[in-house]
Amino acid sequence: MEFVLNKERVQVLDIDADTTVLNLLRQRGLVGTKEGCASGDCGACTVMVGAVTSDGQIEYKIVNACITLAGSLAGTHVVTVEGLQNGGELHPAQRAMVEHHASQCGYCTPGFVMSLANLVEEQIESDQPAGNLCEIVTRGISGNLCRCTGYRPIVDAGISALNDTSSLSVCHDDARDFLQTYDHENDPADGSYHRPRCLEDLDRFVGAHGNQCLVAGATDFGLEITQRWTRFPMIIDISKVIEMREIGISDDEISIGASVSYSEVEQIFAERSYPFVHILHRLGSRQIRNTGTLGGNFANASPIADTPPVFIVWEATLELRNSKGQTREVSAEEFYVGYRETILASDEYIVRIVIPVACVDRFHRLYKHSKRIEDDISSVMGAFSIWGDDQNIGGIRISYGGMAAVPVRIREVEAMLMGAALNIELVEEACARLRTVMTPMTDVRASAGFRMDMAVEMLDRALREYMGEKLPRVDDLL
Ligand SMILES: Cc1cc2nc3c(=O)[nH]c(=O)nc-3n(C[C@H](O)[C@H](O)[C@H](O)COP(=O)(O)OP(=O)(O)OC[C@H]3O[C@@H](n4cnc5c(N)ncnc54)[C@H](O)[C@@H]3O)c2cc1C
Ligand code: FES
Ligand code: FES
Incomplete structure (x- = not known):
């Protein structure tokens, strides 16, 4: 597996499929990224991951390194707190944290710095004047917990960093070249972490291994590894299956691929449903929404998942597919058969969720x-x-x-x-x-x-x- 880690290109061979990004970083001596909770809750492990989007843009997003799988980094640029400095100069987010006395014990600080640096990055990329800075910063750090400093100086540091006109993008030339020329057909380099690109490839893996080792955003799956200590010798990462990443909007229906992240779903509904966007803003944190998916929310079959009740009242249907390529549609309501049990056969998976526009408009x-x-x-x-x-x-x-x-x-x-x-x-x-x-x-x-x-x-x-x-x-x- 090849990716750019801060300023250097790295190749990682022979890692276990269930290695987390945090463990990989620490094995490489990058100990600035901290482990607080190992369950996606505290943000101490926040890192930035840059990748090329479907429309060819390079985009950096924050993720929780503790529950993100290392295999998902192939073809990306990973920026950790060690990689933010530029020629010995602190990044504006780091400088602002120092100047606003926004750190006491410092354990949470690398995570806050990364979340704030990502806001700076988004501002550079969007090239638009930021709106309500206090709200932007508060939302941007909603996945980071600080137990001792108090949030006021951290928010002030964020506002100050966003006002810093000296900010440079974390995307350096070598990273840009790598991201733009990386051939995803090279995934995976390793035999135990598979990242199929199309449904036909996925069918072959699911046919051979069943659907138990499917992973999309790993925001639930990662906790199996870090909290229950379950080992997964092989993993099928469905986050890059093209058909499961598709979004289709017609006059009649909205179709959302099962591997579309919540952050992307927020954009689909931005102008269509204030209540749903409001719920999405309260679903996990920015880190969780950047990786977590609708398919995972359904398939995890938690009785307290946020989105299934929404799709039940919107009369949504789920398109399911088995390893033989056969598909069927079930209503969101029919999908659950018991506590943590779904209608999915052992070789079946969710391809997309389809919602009638008329129902969203009600x-x-x-x-x-x-x-x-x-x-x-x-x-x-x-x-x-x-x-x-x-x-x-x-x-x-x-x-x-x-x-x-x-x-x-x-x-x-x-x-x-x-x-x-x-x-x-x-x-x-x-x-x-x-x-x-x-x-x-x-x-x-x-x-x-x-x-x-x-x-x-x-x-x-x-x-x-x-x-x-x-x-x-x-x-x-x-
Ligand atoms: C800190 C934190 C906060 C959270 N907050 C919320 C919250 O506020 N509300 C909420 O509802 N949830 C929350 N969650 C739970 C989680 O983020 C969601 O359930 C999310 O939608 C899971 O999606 P994923 O892509 O990460 O799934 P994964 O973790 O990748 O997968 C979860 C399960 O679904 C299976 N799976 C995934 N995709 C498919 C598919 N297409 N077909 C078949 N099987 C599939 C996997 O095999 C696995 O068993 C939170 C989690 C964390 C760690
Ligand atoms: S260590 Fe707490 S979110 Fe990762
Ligand atoms: S500075 Fe101690 S937890 Fe934030």
Whole structure:
């Protein structure tokens, strides 16, 4: 496997398929990148990875080195905190952190520096004046935790770095040449980490090894390695399968490849659905959204995954394919059969998710309850799609995550509201009915009782908003 590491081109041979980027860096003596949690939560291990996008641009994004697999680096430019200096000069993000006294114990500092340096890089690339700097910086560091300094000086350092006109791109000439001329047909150099480029190639691997070692963004899979200590002698990386990276938008439907990252999904819905983009902004952190995918969110089959309830109310279908190249379509709702169990056969995988535009255009509300606003898994996720004529409900779909072993659709409440003229008494009846049809779980995130109250609040709120009531939003309080 070949890539550029800071200023030098490196070739890595014979590494185990399940080696993480963090371990690879530390094996090479680059110990500036820290391990805090080894689970994608704290950002101490943040590094920048540059690659050529489908439209030929070079783009740098931040990832969590602790859960990203080293094999995914083939053909990229990796920038660590050691690689930011330019001829002995500190990078503006480093300089600003020093000048604003934004570090105490310093353990989190390399990660913050990398996140801030990435914001600087994005600004250089976009060539546009930045908008609200405080908001940009706050969002940019939402995946980095600091336990001792406090965030004010770090945010100030970020604002200062973004105002620094001396900033140079981290993409030097050798890295640019490498990225632009790299032939991905060379992947993999190693026999145990496979990165197929098309569905036919993927079918062969899945036919031989099943779907258990498929990895897209590794934001769930990586934790199997770092938290459960599971070893994976062979890995099939589906993040570069061209058909699974495709985005198709027509008048009738939006089709999103299973390996499209959340950061890319944010762009698809930027002008189409404020509620969905708002949920995506609260899904993990920038690091997680840069690598995590919709296919992984479905296939991981977590009952508290954020996006399945959204796609259930949007009447989305999943295109599945098996190792013989046969395809079938299932509704998002049918995909789950039990706790952490899906309809996927052992040689089957998700190719894409297809959403009818008409469903996205309907009135919808999506609410996530979690203990923190950013970088936190939900305790309850509620999705509501309502259509009809003024306050008469022509149709309604309600779905929750975190309320049962699988994401559920609440047909009983839908049936009582269907065709009804909505008024406040009916809203109260629907909420009372909801309490009788769900048996939520108790776990470390929330008790069953709290979850139930939260789910009822969400239904009440969605129906009131459909009736035209203006209710305060979290955004208004920030
Ligand atoms: C710090 C942190 C915060 C997180 N926050 C959230 C959050 O707020 N909300 C949320 O919903 N999730 C969250 N997650 C979970 C995770 O990011 C998502 O579930 C993500 O969508 C997984 O996608 P991935 O591409 O990384 O999947 P991977 O980790 O690559 O894969 C996950 C599983 O799905 C399988 N798989 C992946 N793609 C396919 C496919 N196309 N076909 C068949 N099988 C496939 C893999 O084999 C694996 O078993 C968080 C995770 C972390 C580490
Ligand atoms: S070490 Fe905490 S996110 Fe990687
Ligand atoms: S400076 Fe100590 S954790 Fe941030």
